[in-house]
Amino acid sequence: MSHGWGASTEHARELYEQWFGLLPPLASASTDVRVGTIGVFWPAMLWPDEPQPGAPATEGGVAALPEPTPAEQPGAAVAALTTVYPEPEQQLILKQLAALLNDQSSSPQALAQFHELMKNLSETEPQTIGLEDSGPLAMLNEDPETLAARFAAALDTAAEQATMGDSAADGVPQAFDEGGAADLPDIELADVGQGAAGGIGNITSRLWNGAKEALRAFTYWQMKQRAGVVGQNGLGPFIADLAAGAQNLRVHLIGHSFGARLVAFSLAGLPDGDPSPVRSLTLLEGAFSHFAFAPVLPQDPARSGALNGMMARVGGPLLACYSSHDSAVGVLYPVASMTAGDDAAGLADDLTFRWGALGHDGAQEVGAAIVPLAAVGTRYNFAASHFTNVDASAVVCHGGPPSGAHSDIVHPELGWAMLSAAGLAAS
Numbered sequence: 262m263s264h265g266w267g268a269s270t271e272h273a274r275e276l277y278e279q280w281f282g283l284l285p286p287l288a289s290a291s292t293d294v295r296v297g298t299i300g301v302f303w304p305a306m307l308w309p310d311e312p313q314p315g316a317p318a319t320e321g322g323v324a325a326l327p328e329p330t331p332a333e334q335p336g337a338a339v340a341a342l343t344t345v346y347p348e349p350e351q352q353l354i355l356k357q358l359a360a361l362l363n364d365q366s367s368s369p370q371a372l373a374q375f376h377e378l379m380k381n382l383s384e385t386e387p388q389t390i391g392l393e394d395s396g397p398l399a400m401l402n403e404d405p406e407t408l409a410a411r412f413a414a415a416l417d418t419a420a421e422q423a424t425m426g427d428s429a430a431d432g433v434p435q436a437f438d439e440g441g442a443a444d445l446p447d448i449e450l451a452d453v454g455q456g457a458a459g460g461i462g463n464i465t466s467r468l469w470n471g472a473k474e475a476l477r478a479f480t481y482w483q484m485k486q487r488a489g490v491v492g493q494n495g496l497g498p499f500i501a502d503l504a505a506g507a508q509n510l511r512v513h514l515i516g517h518s519f520g521a522r523l524v525a526f527s528l529a530g531l532p533d534g535d536p537s538p539v540r541s542l543t544l545l546e547g548a549f550s551h552f553a554f555a556p557v558l559p560q561d562p563a564r565s566g567a568l569n570g571m572m573a574r575v576g577g578p579l580l581a582c583y584s585s586h587d588s589a590v591g592v593l594y595p596v597a598s599m600t601a602g603d604d605a606a607g608l609a610d611d612l613t614f615r616w617g618a619l620g621h622d623g624a625q626e627v628g629a630a631i632v633p634l635a636a637v638g639t640r641y642n643f644a645a646s647h648f649t650n651v652d653a654s655a656v657v658c659h660g661g662p663p664s665g666a667h668s669d670i671v672h673p674e675l676g677w678a679m680l681s682a683a684g685l686a687a688s
Contacts, residue, residue, distance in 0.1 A: 263301040263496070265518025265548065266484055270302055276671075280515070283676040287637060289687050296685065303491045304345060305484050305519060308338045308477055335473060336362035342480065346382065354382050358476065365469045369406065372464050372472060376405035379476050383483070400479055406468065412478070412593075413471030419588035420662040474663065478593055485519050485549060489567075492523035497530015504538035511540040513683040517670055518589075521547030521619065525554075528571040540577040541682040545670045546587050546657070547619030554648070555626035560615050572627065578643035578682040581623040581650050582634065582675060584657035588665030590618035620667070623650025637677045651678055 262280060264273040277300035288296065336359030343352050361375045380401045400408055504510050516524035521544035531537055552558055555566040572579060585591060614625075623629055629648035632641065634656055643649050656674050660666040680686040 262298070262515040263303065263488075263492075263517070263520030263523045264305065265516075265520045265546075266305050266481055273300065273302055276300075276517075279671045280676070283671065283673055284680060287673060287677050287680055287687060288685050289680075294685070301491075301496060301520070301523065303495075303520075303523065304487065308342070308480075334359075334363045335365065335469065336360060339473070339476065345484075351382060354378050358382075362469060362473055365464075365466055367464050369464055372405045372409060372468065375472050375476075376408065379479060382480070400475060405472070406464070408475050409464075409468040409471035411471065412474040413467045415592055416470060416474055416663055419592050419665060474593070477663075481519075481548075485522055488519040488523040488549075489526040492526030493530040495530070496523060496527035500527060500538060501530075501532055501535065504535075510538050511683075512538045513541045513543070513679070513685075514539060515543045515545065515679060516547070517545040518548045518620070518667065521545060522549040522553075525549070525568055525571070528574045529568060531574055537574040537576060539575050540684070541679070542575050542579040543679040543682055544579075544581045544619055545675065546584065546590060546667050547581060548590050548667075549618060551581075551617045551619045551622060551625040553619070554624055557626065559626065566626075572646055572648065575646055577645050577684065579624070579646070579648045580643070580678060580682050581619045581629070581648055582653045582657070582678065583620050583623050583650065584652075584666050584669075585621075585654045586658040586660070586666035586669075587620050588663060589667035590620035591665070593663060623652075624648040634674050634678060637673050639677070641678065641681045643682050 262277060264276055277298070281298045281300075284296075339355055339362060340359040342355055346352060346355060358375060358378050361371055361378075364371070366372075383401065500512055504512070514524040514527065516522070524542065525544065525547075528537075528539065528542075531539070550566065553566045553568045554572055556569050558564050558566060583590075617625070623631065627648050629650045630644070631650045631652065634651050634653040635641065641649075653672075653675065656672050657666045657669045659669045677686060
């Protein structure tokens with residue numbers, strides 16, 4: 262199992278203990294199989310004002326997510342990112358970004374400076390990014406005021422979605438569309454001027470909040486790229502080494518958020534020609550493109566997803582568990598991927614489809630089946646080497662803004678689905 266955007270080894274270990282702790286009562290008592298568990302630790306990042314995944318569960322088995330600690334100043338969370346941006350020039354940039362957020366100047370030039378510093382924090386070469394995951398690069402060239410306004414509107418939408426998620430947990434019917442899609446925010450033109458050159462008089466605190474959220478999305482996007490590298494160049498070869506020394510080894514991969522990308526990309530790190538030891542893949546609120554496994558990208562039919570062909574390296578089912586209450590991947594992820602101009606003015610459904618994440622609506626363009634997350638003891642009919650999109654919205658629905666239910670993953674129902682895919686569920 263791989264954690265997502267959690268920087269702390271301690272919190273990742275807590276997540277693993279809780280997740281793996283769910284499984285023994287649900288698993289088969291067969292003496293023919295010995296089960297071992299491994300948690301992956303990798304250099305990810307969690308902003309200090311975000312809830313940690315893997316919170317203690319309530320008596321009903323629902324993960325009770327901790328409230329984020331309020332920052333004394335708006336820039337405090339940014340200043341705390343030095344552990345994952347260790348270079349001296351990066352740490353200087355973080356200090357300057359935090360100072361601008363704390364000051365919240367009404368000058369358009371200050372917002373433009375914030376945007377320029379954000380660009381200088383980038384550590385990813387554009388040519389290394391797959392087309393389906395390249396959207397956030399557009400943030401680097403977008404007008405700072407327009408970018409801040411988009412994310413300010415996204416925060417409003419995320420707050421509304423989180424409120425709806427809490428209502429769902431209380432048994433109140435929700436008004437999501439048939440596909441479970443979140444409504445993407447419209448840009449409030451009153452918040453946007455004519456660009457820094459024209460000036461808008463005052464940059465509001467709302468726009469500064471939007472700028473901070475844009476920075477959060479951009480730094481998370483860079484962590485997503487790291488996850489792919491660690492998966493393909495680290496976990497994949499590690500699994501191959503394990504299999505070489507252990508006859509009849511069966512590997513079942515589980516990943517949350519960016520950790521879903523990490524375990525998925527480990528498939529690309531397995532050696533060509535050798536039989537794959539991987540027998541199931543379970544992605545929980547995956548924070549990467551829902552077209553990653555697609556043989557053809559709808560937005561560019563001449564190209565395929567970065568993991569095209571990798572489904573064949575899983576000798577059992579592939580699950581993509583998603584929730585309409587996950588604002589991180591249902592609202593902020595596609596908003597981060599919008600570009601200025603036509604995309605920003607387009608239909609929300611088109612944008613969600615083009616830039617959507619697995620954690621929002623599952624794997625797309627791969628012929629995936631769709632089933633609801635079922636109660637413990639329910640028998641699933643998962644197909645080997647094919648995706649099944651598991652709608653977990655009825656269970657994964659707890660969490661406040663900006664991420665909504667993104668971290669609400671400690672549930673027996675999810676453990677049962679994973680064990681069913683692995684062929685290890687109690688009969």
